[in-house]
C-alpha cells in the first residue's frame with residue numbers, strides 16, 4: 001500500500017520541544033500502549049503504477065492468525081491503549097482473517113475494559129462495500145484511509161486493477177454508500193498527485209466538495225507521489241519540495257471548508273511508528289517488522305510471532321530502529337530506516 005508513508009521531520013533543538021512532542025516520546029516507551037500494523041495478506045487486487053510491493057505472500061495462515069489472537073490475549077489485560085491498523089497488500093482480500101481477529105479483539109475488550117481501542121485500515125476501497133463496512137465498523141474498525149489519484153480518467157491511469165481495468169467508479173460508489181449510512185466512522189481520502197497530474201486534482205477536489213464537504217466523517221490529505229522502491233520508480237517525476245508545498249497550499253485553498261483537512265486543529269506526530277518500541281508490524285507470514293514500507297529490507301525483520309502468542313525479538317536488529325531516542329535527531333525519529 002502507499003497509504004502509510006515514512007514521516008519526515010527536520011532537525012531542531014530538542015530543548016525547544018513542545019509538550020505534544022514530549023508526550024509523544026513518553027508514549028513511545030509506555031508498555032501499556034501497543035500499536036500493531038497487521039498485514040492479513042500481502043497480495044493485492046490492484047497494480048498501482050508507483051507501488052513498491054511484490055505481492056508475494058498470500059493470506060495469513062490459520063496458525064499465524066491463532067498466534068496473533070494469542071498474542072493479543074497475553075497483552076490486552078496489561079494495556080491502556082491498543083491500536084490495530086490493517087494494512088497490506090489489500091487487506092480486504094483477506095476479509096475473513098480481519099473479521100476473525102477483529103471479532104476476537106472485540107470480545108476481549110468486553111472483558112478487559114477499560115482499554116482505549118482504535119481499529120483502522122489502509123485499503124484501496126474497492127472491496128469496501130456497504131455490508132463489509134458495516135461489519136468492520138461494528139467490530140471497532142472505524143477509520144479508513146483510501147487513496148484517489150485524480151478525477152476518474154486520471155485515477156484510472158495509475159490506480160489500475162490487476163486485470164488492467166480502472167477502479168475509480170467502484171471506489172466512489174463505496175464512498176457514497178458509506179456517506180448514506182448513519183454509521184460512525186472516519187474516512188481519510190488521501191489525494192495523490194504528481195507534477196503531471198497536479199493540474200487535474202482540482203477536478204477531483206470539486207467532486208469531493210460536492211459529495212463530502214458537509215459530512216465531517218470524510219477528511220482529506222494531499223500527498224505527492226514519491227519513490228518508495230517500486231519497479232517504476234525511475235519513471236516517476238518528482239516535485240521540488242517547495243513546488244510540492246505550494247501545490248498542497250493551493251489544493252487546500254480549493255477545499256470548501258478548512259475542517260475537511262485531516263490536520264485541521266490536530267497535533268501532527270513527529271515520531272514515526274517504526275521508531276517506537278511499542279509498535280510492530282505483523283507480516284502475513286508471521287514475521288515481525290517495524291516499517292510498512294521497507295518490507296523487502298532484511299533489517300526490517302526483527303523477529304517473529306510464535307504459535308503460543310509470544311513475540312521472539314532479535315534485539316540486535318531491533319535496537320537500531322530506536323537510535324533516534326538516543327541521538328534525539330528528529331530526522332532519525334521521523335524516519336528511522338533512513339538512518340539504519
Ligand code: SF4
Nearest residue numbers: 001002044046048051
Ligand atoms: S492498492 Fe496499489 S499501492 Fe496499495 S498495495 Fe495495492 S497495488 Fe500497491
